Amino acid sequence: MFFLFSASLSAQKVEFIKLNQNIKDKFSRTKSLTLIDNRADKNIGTANYKGDDVQVKFSNENVKNYVESWFAEDNKTKGSNDITVLIEEIKISEFKNTGITKAKIKVSSFINRNGKYYFINRYNNALDYNSKTTPNIPREIAYSISQIFSTLINDSYSHIAMSTPILDxxxxxxxxxxGNNLKFVNTKELIGGVYKDFRTFSMQKPEPEYHIDKNKKGKVVGVKNREDLSISGEELFGYVEEGKFYRLTPVGFLEMMKDDKGFYIVSSRLELFPPQNASGAMIGGMAGGLVGALIGAAIDSGKSAKRQNDAGLSNIYIDQLTGSYIFD
Structure with missing residues (x-):
């Protein structure tokens, strides 16, 4: 009986997370990459595929060595920057009564200078997979985790770090x-104007060259520069008027409000990440460009005014360190 039990365990199917994307620092600014794995539970979990529970795990379960070797292999020419990647959570949850599988992932990056850490960027979100539309969920989760790591690392080479020092x-x-040092979080009143990106908004530094453009009814229809030329949606984050912030989304400018949990907009995953672009946009959003391009295309094509009645609107909270949307 013990032999049969052991055999059944060894026969469990596994989907490996393979870290094989290119993470070469093109400008050779980075000297080292150190990984800290702070997960309380190193077991990622299982997802069902054709009736079998498939375990998702890294190809090398010594994740610290795996990631650091990956960096060393792709970066033979070294610079002077020391980057640290902090894994806080990677966990799969299955909801078999709905056919939905969630992968909660929280990974952050820092630059280490003179023994102090400075926050660069992070991925902090939950990806949803529907068994009706995703044929092989374990494989998709493994691929997404790999993409998140490579996107975060590549972005961290050039992303400007925040100025707040953090001791070891x-x-x-x-x-x-x-968070305690973010100006937009702690200010009594937001500074009016147009903001090009989340960083300038977090520092409360509006773009002096830009102004909002309204139609005869007083509705904001876009943003223009000093030459009165329209600015593409790809170059906008939002604007503040009369102390209220309006964030640019694929369905237009939506007011960003605040409660005891933080800042949020009333929207949905469906509105913010249309099905054909959802997973790629949520991962690529760390680097800023992909989400901006999707929003810009919607705004510039005039499709932003339409909201879907069945979108399931709710409070979508904002990661106060990155400006990204957080989905539970």
Missing amino acids: EQLNNYEVIV
């Missing part, structure tokens, strides 16, 4: 430390 012993509490 404070790293687990970085979110609170950095």
Whole structure:
């Protein structure tokens, strides 16, 4: 009986997370990449495929060695920057009564200078997979995790770090430390004007060259520069008027409000990430360009005014460190 039980365990199917994308720092600015795995539970979990529970795991379960070797292999020419990647959570949850599988992933990056960490960027979200539309969920999860790591690392080479220093012993509490120093979070009144990106909004530095454009009814229809030329949606984050912030989305400018949980807009995953672009946009959003392009295309083509009645609107909260949407 023990032999049969052992055999059944060894026969469990596995989908491996393969870190094989190119993470070469094209400008050779980075000297080292160190990984810290702070997950309380290193077991990622299982997802069902054709009736079998398939375990999702890294090809090399020594994740620290796996990631650091990956960086070293792709970066023979070294620079002077020391980057640290912090894994906080990678966990799969299955909801078999609905056919939905979620993968919660939280991975952050920092630059290490003189023994202090400075936050660069992070991925902090849950990806949804529907068994009716995703043939092989374990494979999709493994691929998405690999994409998230490569996108975050590649972006971290050139992404400007925040200025708040974090001591080594404070790293687990970085979110609170950095958040306490964000101007847009702590200011009594937001500064009016147009913001090109989340970084300028977080520092409350509107673009002096831009102004909102309204029609005869007083509705905001776009943004123009000093030459009165329209600005593409790809170059916009939102605007503040009369102390209220309106964020650009694929369905137009939506007011960003605040409660005791943080900042949010009333929308849905369906509105913010249309099905044909959803997973790629949520991953590519770390680098900023992909989501901006999707929004810009919608705004510039005049499709932004239409909202779907069946979109299932709710409060979608904003990651105060990155400006990304957070889905549970």
